[in-house]
Amino acid sequence: MRLSRYFLPVLKETPREAQIISHRYMLQAGMIKQASAGIYSWLPLGFKVLRKLENIVHEEQVRAGHIPMLMPTLQSADLWRESGRYDGYGEEMLRMKDRHGRDMLFSPTAEEMFTDVFRSHVSSYKDLPLTLYQIQWKFRDEVRPRFGVMRGREFLMKDGYNFDLTKEDALHAYNRHLVSYLRTYERMGLQAIPMRADSGPIGGDYTHEFLVLADTGESEVFYDSAVTDIKMGQRDIDFDDVAQCQAVMEEFTSLYARTDETHVPDEFAKVPEANKRTARGIEVGQIFYFGTTYSEPLGAVVDDGRGGQVPVHMGSHGIGVSRLLGAIIEASHDDKGIIWPEGVTPFHVGILNMRTGDDACDAASEDIYAKITAAGLEPLYDDRDERAGTKFGTMDMIGLPWRITVGPRGVKNGVVELTSRRTGESEELSPEVAIERIVEIYKGIA
């Protein structure tokens, strides 16, 4: 993309309404614009990252054997009355009447809808196990929306639901989700620690939240620092392998790691003194096993193969996709702007032409642009007729992890500058070598 033809409204001033860094940078980098309280328009750069996150979530869910579908945002109140949650949900549920006076609501979550699809179409244990999920906009009418997309009212969420014959099978689904979530976050450049959580209004005994450590997190967290040394890495996962998924789950959850809601000081006391950590964390996902809490009232039963009808064992599993943008920025930035991890960056590399209009600089920049594009990557080429300072400022703010700077002196000597946004380190390289490096960096990522 040529910046002269893109829509990237980078703000010069610091937005006063932003209390945390991710909110401020998303506004400044021209990623979002507030439409009304807690509701955002996703400007092109923000939408591009959002779409990348969405695709990563889809890929990892499908890899785990989960099946994508899509529920409507607006739902009839009837199903929620059947499950008993309509009256109890409170003011966070946005309710409305349609032109015929029927009670509708904007889905804050979708246990009822998925259970209804299940009970309408599945009647035999032979069709199990089954995990269905969606990535869809939700609405929760927070009293005081704040922190930009971190605590918005309209937000994009992946929510998945497993349907199993037995508790044992459902716990495998639970573990499978835990493993797939760990993979998902790592691909986004995030370390999200699973922590024992409180099940809250969804109910159930088994639940873990995934927390990204960040000073601006809403939760206080207590953990054994050894937990941050465990990585998924490139391990080969067979999501049908019950023992393997169980082992990964245990590996990642056996060390002490809890939020303030479930913290047990006596347990924490047993953590080796040098490993004790107290910090703040941002919740970016949660998994639940809740058994027959919804299948019983909604009549989601199957023939168990032995002449009986049994309610299925369920769980639900969520990732806050739009919130992840905020979490990634909180975890990865400096005082000049965002620093995107390679897996989620909106453009793979910035090309900064230091002297637009100079024939040699233009030609060298165009050539690099064409070659990187031909390699299947997306460069952002700053071809604007702007001062170098403005161009550097834009690149630093929007946070592309790599930058190729094309200047008149370098071009004369046959070199350009390849700079890492994260370390700030630069190297003078021939354009060909710089391009090769970029291609190499994104091998297996882009």
Add this chain to the structure above:
Amino acid sequence: MRLSRYFLPVLKETPREAQIISHRYMLQAGMIKQASAGIYSWLPLGFKVLRKLENIVHEEQVRAGHIPMLMPTLQSADLWRESGRYDGYGEEMLRMKDRHGRDMLFSPTAEEMFTDVFRSHVSSYKDLPLTLYQIQWKFRDEVRPRFGVMRGREFLMKDGYNFDLTKEDALHAYNRHLVSYLRTYERMGLQAIPMRADSGPIGGDYTHEFLVLADTGESEVFYDSAVTDIKMGQRDIDFDDVAQCQAVMEEFTSLYARTDETHVPDEFAKVPEANKRTARGIEVGQIFYFGTTYSEPLGAVVDDGRGGQVPVHMGSHGIGVSRLLGAIIEASHDDKGIIWPEGVTPFHVGILNMRTGDDACDAASEDIYAKITAAGLEPLYDDRDERAGTKFGTMDMIGLPWRITVGPRGVKNGVVELTSRRTGESEELSPEVAIERIVEIYKGIA
């Protein structure tokens, strides 16, 4: 995908509520399930096609130089009061109050929102031309929603908005959209004829609708049959080339083609007798140029480079993405089910194992499945332990354009059967040649 692990609830009975074939087949093929009147859940197969259509629209919009972003579904009433449309929009607009009593609405379209983004961030002619678009769920509270996704209340729409300095530039944007829409429909296997239309509540002098001919169409259409001979084909389009886009527009719109709303019998009388056609059509898109209708009341002005401030010239351009599923099925089916065009089929080929459990059939089917998957295509492998009749019925109903049938006698002789869903013609081929054929068919499509 193995069918035994997919969620494809094909209905045996004919759903009584469906009045038209696309609605009936989408229900029967397990693509959608009605959630409430005019609101559908997209089951996995339906979602898969929807996502493909969405991707084609994105690709063609980006190719034309248009920039994707995303607006929230819920909007504050304030902007709509500013443009003067809030009170006039009528009962199709779904209105609600949030917990603080503020007036909100579910976006039925987004002229106001895009104009607001524009006026907030653009102030100079130097940033023009600019076309922004989104693909987002909309809601229009139809009195009598019907025909499944063809006239639903919650629907997925691509809506784009161009911002230009002059009327001339805006008319180039108009032509560019017309050309990109023609490409889009052709990739979906649809012939959509641009027809002079009525501008309705959006206003403006220039507008074309795109209509797909189908007996169940809601509009009566009158046209010169020669218009159906014109194709975009593989022509090389430069979307910056004003003359080329103008020429394509003229080529596609100079022959008589109108809906009942704009039909002029005296003009139609001049069409050569042998070419006169009256038929029915389904509207799948519309483009508008409406000048300064929104930019003036909303103050979307730019510095014109000569010291003046002028309101920008705008147009809006829509494609009904979810409705397109219905239109494609109306245009492409037979009495056994759907027939997907190759460009939009949910799976590229079905593999039908005639005797699941037979070692030779299983091994041959698995091998074909693995090789087609390795070629980057998505087969749907019917590995269920079902009767052959059931398997053929499912494949015919869900309409994959190609099927490979693996039977015990053929396997013994080293052949499988490759069948075209459209023609019903079958060929006995070695598995290797059948796979090569499939790969060849999808070259440049998948």
